[in-house]
Amino acid sequence: MDAKTCKESVVVRTSRVFPNDVNNHNTLFGGKLMSDVDMIASISAVRHSRRECVTASTDSVDFLSPITPDDSVCFESFVTWTGRTSLEVFVKIIAENLITGDRKIAATAFLTFVALDDDGKPAPVPGIIPETEEEKKLHETASKRAEERKVHRQNSKELAEHLTINKPWE
Numbered sequence: 001m002d003a004k005t006c007k008e009s010v011v012v013r014t015s016r017v018f019p020n021d022v023n024n025h026n027t028l029f030g031g032k033l034m035s036d037v038d039m040i041a042s043i044s045a046v047r048h049s050r051r052e053c054v055t056a057s058t059d060s061v062d063f064l065s066p067i068t069p070d071d072s073v074c075f076e077s078f079v080t081w082t083g084r085t086s087l088e089v090f091v092k093i094i095a096e097n098l099i100t101g102d103r104k105i106a107a108t109a110f111l112t113f114v115a116l117d118d119d120g121k122p123a124p125v126p127g128i129i130p131e132t133e134e135e136k137k138l139h140e141t142a143s144k145r146a147e148e149r150k151v152h153r154q155n156s157k158e159l160a161e162h163l164t165i166n167k168p169w170e
Contacts, residue, residue: 003127006135009048009079009089011040016098017069028067033093037061037109040075041089045113048079048087049125053113056086059149061109071095073106080110080135081142085122087113088145090138112149 013036023029038055045053067073074094081088088110095106117123130139 001124001126003129004048004079005129005131006078006080006139007131009044009077011043011047011077012074013040014072014074016072017067019069022069025066026068028073030061030063033063033067033073033107034058034061034109036073036075037077037091037093037107038111040077041091041109041111042113044077044079044089045087045115048082048128049115049123051115051117051123051125053087053115056112056114057149057153059088059110059112059145059152061107063107065095065104065106067093067095067106070097070099071106072098078135079128080130080138081146082125082128083146084124085114087115087125088142089113110145 015036017028021028021032038058042053042055072095074096075091076094077089077091079087080090089112091109091111092105093107093109094103096103115123115125128139130136
């Protein structure tokens with residue numbers, strides 16, 4: 001299985017912010033942004049693996065600057081790292097004031113996906129070849145994030161052992 005470049009998985013989508021997309025602070029709902037992040041990241045994962053993929057985790061979503069109805073929102077995603085069956089996808093969210101043209105990084109996100117075979121079992125994925133400085137930086141820092149994901153997942157499993165599944169009123 002040949003490795004692929006990051007640019008082979010790039011997905012870009014730009015949209016406007018409308019009144020039903022904002023909260024009481026007149027900024028984009030965080031949940032709306034997170035839904036859009038998962039959607040675009042999933043396309044990058046499938047584009048890289050050419051297999052169905054499932055979201056294994058949303059590793060981080062960092063809201064860096066508010067997005068307002070004066071802005072367009074540009075989502076750029078691509079695969080930054082791969083394991084045997086997993087893929088890390090980076091999403092950069094850029095807000096652009098449509099009147100002034102000022103652009104800013106509004107948020108960043110990392111998600112992990114698992115590729116599936118026809119039986120729904122984890123399937124091998126191609127490696128990744130970073131080319132640009134941005135891609136190289138994201139790739140070289142990915143192994144640390146992968147290790148942090150493993151620790152976080154184990155901690156989550158341990159915590160889940162202490163949680164109840166009873167209905168709150170019981």
